[in-house]
Amino acid sequence: MHNERRALIMALLAVLCWSTVATAFKLALEVLTPSWLLAFAVCTSWLFLSGxxxxxxxxxxxxxxxxxxxxxxxxxxLINPVCYYLILFEAYDLLPAQQAQAINYTWAITMSxxxxxxxxxxxxxxDLLALLLAYLGVLVIATKGNLLGLEFDSVSGVALALFSTLLWALYWILNTRAARQGEQSDATTSLWGSFMxxxxxxxxxxLLRDGVPTLGWQAVGTGLYVGLFEMGITFVMWQTAMNLTRRTAAISSLIFLSPFLSLIFISQILGEAVHSATLIGLLLIMAGLAVQKLGGKAEATTAGRSE
Structure with missing residues (x-):
């Protein structure tokens, strides 16, 4: 049965959770390698999905x-979670959180x-206008507004962040094609099977890349948090909201709140000063996504989530 009030609550909770994960990634990467962070997070998420x-x-x-x-x-x-998250976490390891999370939001443009x-x-x-706006936003963020100088904090980090959007878009497109061909069941079962x-x-x-990790409370806590609130509980809340509402487009639009809330957590918890270029670039990316959405691509842009 449809329940618009419950759908709104579930969607807002999901957006709030996703807004915290960029901060959680950086805190986790202070004490864990990208490989071990991903291993702990996926184990946690798979156990949650099994339950x-x-x-x-x-x-x-x-x-x-x-x-x-x-x-x-x-x-x-192999695409998600192995390659996608390994590359995404490497990007977060190389870039300020505000840059990595903003660039990640261009995956919907990549999907088109x-x-x-x-x-x-x-x-x-x-679509072409959306593409221009989004990648102009990426360039503004990556160069901190110095478009002519083209000086990056980390060229490798920006390249990895952009490549991760390619993998995430590819994952959802292949899922769409598999669903059309009857090769998979519902989204929860599909995620459980691939995570297993x-x-x-x-x-x-x-183990091969980094050996046995040294585990402290921060490593365990952030690993569990990422597994539950990036890949587990939040996914279920979002799917529940989509199932409960008749107003899918309106509910899915709430995801536009996430990157701006994320900047608040990044600045207050990580202590990163939010650069004006980040805000300008993020507004350009969101404008590109809005243009794409108005162009009838809402279904594609809400197939998954962003960090």
């Missing part, structure tokens, strides 16, 4: 679905580009 499936009495269906479509889940796991060759969709003039395959891969990668 959710058991509680909803969907475990047997999930296992049966996994046996039928494990190849598709393996492909998904990838949808042309992969889904056979067309690019319209409005990702857990052993990530543990091996972390």
């Amino acid at each position: 959710l499936l058991l509680w909803k009495q969907q475990w047997s269906n999930a296992v049966r679905d996994f046996r039928q479509h494990w190849r598709a889940y393996l492909r998904q796991a 580009l990838l949808a042309v060759p992969l889904l056979g969709q067309r690019l319209f003039p409005r 395959l990702a857990v052993p891969m990530l543990l091996v990668i972390a």
